[in-house]
Amino acid sequence: MTLEPQRGLDGIKAYIPGKPLSELERELGIRDAIKLASNENPYGVSPKALAAMERALASGNMYPDGASYDLRAAIAGRFGFSLDQVVVGNGADDLILELSMAYLDDGDEVIVSRSSFPIYDIYAHAMRARLIKTPLTSGYRIDLDAMARAVTHRTRLVYLANPNNPTGTMVTASELAAFLRRVPDDVLVVLDDAYAEMADSPEFPDSLGYVREGRRNVVVLRTFSKVYGLAGIRIGYGFGHAETLAPTFKVKQAFNVNSVAQAAGVAALEDEEFVRFTVAENRKGREVLCAAFRRLGLEFAESHTNFVLVRIGPRAGDVQQALLRRGVIVRPCAAYDLPDCLRASIGTPAENERFLAALEPLVTAR
Numbered sequence: 001m002t003l004e005p006q007r008g009l010d011g012i013k014a015y016i017p018g019k020p021l022s023e024l025e026r027e028l029g030i031r032d033a034i035k036l037a038s039n040e041n042p043y044g045v046s047p048k049a050l051a052a053m054e055r056a057l058a059s060g061n062m063y064p065d066g067a068s069y070d071l072r073a074a075i076a077g078r079f080g081f082s083l084d085q086v087v088v089g090n091g092a093d094d095l096i097l098e099l100s101m102a103y104l105d106d107g108d109e110v111i112v113s114r115s116s117f118p119i120y121d122i123y124a125h126a127m128r129a130r131l132i133k134t135p136l137t138s139g140y141r142i143d144l145d146a147m148a149r150a151v152t153h154r155t156r157l158v159y160l161a162n163p164n165n166p167t168g169t170m171v172t173a174s175e176l177a178a179f180l181r182r183v184p185d186d187v188l189v190v191l192d193d194a195y196a197e198m199a200d201s202p203e204f205p206d207s208l209g210y211v212r213e214g215r216r217n218v219v220v221l222r223t224f225s226k227v228y229g230l231a232g233i234r235i236g237y238g239f240g241h242a243e244t245l246a247p248t249f250k251v252k253q254a255f256n257v258n259s260v261a262q263a264a265g266v267a268a269l270e271d272e273e274f275v276r277f278t279v280a281e282n283r284k285g286r287e288v289l290c291a292a293f294r295r296l297g298l299e300f301a302e303s304h305t306n307f308v309l310v311r312i313g314p315r316a317g318d319v320q321q322a323l324l325r326r327g328v329i330v331r332p333c334a335a336y337d338l339p340d341c342l343r344a345s346i347g348t349p350a351e352n353e354r355f356l357a358a359l360e361p362l363v364t365a366r
């Protein structure tokens with residue numbers, strides 16, 4: 001007799017995170033590597049959040065508030081919801097796990113787009129659900145029509161990352177509205193808005209509007225990891241109808257958001273200046289990267305966020321490795337079904353320049 005893990009795990013491909021800076025620096029014996037691989041905020045932590053975390057450390061002997069009251073109240077107040085319409089987690093990842101535990105039974109179907117956020121797949125498999133993947137459409141865009149057609153009587157969850165990771169593309173307000181009209185009431189649509197603050201197109205949907213109007217089968221996820229610069233602190237938040245969110249409170253870890261993170265989140269929400277600065281700088285950096293890709297003749301997906309998916313061709317893996325040797329970490333996309341592409345996060349002006357200087361000879365010398 002041997003010890004066997006539960007069979008849902010058979011379908012799981014381990015999540016491969018962006019290579020940590022310290023690991024590459026250790027391997028190369030260098031100290032000035034740059035990481036443009038995990039869509040982190042290149043301008044650091046929100047200064048207000050940093051000060052609040054320093055103050056919170058001294059209470060580390062006490063358990064955190066398991067209900068995260070102050071943080072949820074701050075989020076609810078900020079966005080105009082009631083407390084029971086707001087959940088928080090140890091990153092948005094944690095909320096994806098909670099929703100999976102709360103809503104998936106053996107054999108239920110979960111619809112996700114190909115080339116999207118892999119965490120959805122992992123927790124769907126863990127719950128022994130069946131993953132249904134729809135292909136991307138032209139321009140590396142998510143095909144909402146295909147997703148709507150994939151719905152069956154077994155479908156319980158649909159995930160839509162918008163803007164999508166790793167493609168950076170968005171679905172528009174009218175596309176989303178048409179999609180939601182086609183989805184039955186007993187299918188929960190999770191709108192993953194992790195990058196919403198950076199999407200500046202007038203056609204970007206107001207996903208919170210669906211929760212505000214009382215729709216029960218929509219949950220919206222957001223995070224402090226990107227625009228607030230708190231990826232290492234782990235805070236995600238979500239909005240939904242109180243009755244839709246209630247089951248997640250049954251399965252959540254009792255103390256899923258630590259006390260330092262709770263304090264950070266409250267303060268970060270007030271740091272509008274940091275968010276404005278980040279969004280403005282990101283927009284400029286995005287222009288710089290896209291202009292360079294155009295000049296180099298590289299195809300790229302239209303980005304509405306803080307990274308750009310660029311098509312290198314069959315040598316993408318080699319180019320990524322060569323960039324590593326030059327101290328530049330970007331994300332290979334084979335694990336996202338896009339082996340010809342790399343995903344580069346938008347960095348500071350100096351980081352973008354360093355990345356482009358390292359990239360250019362690799363894609364022009366053939």
Ligand SMILES: *Cc1c(COP(=O)(O)O)cnc(C)c1O
Nearest residue numbers: 091092093117165194223225236
């Ligand atoms: C980064 C990201 C998240 C947020 O992850 P956290 O767990 O909050 O750090 C969620 N969804 C997508 C699509 C992301 O890219």
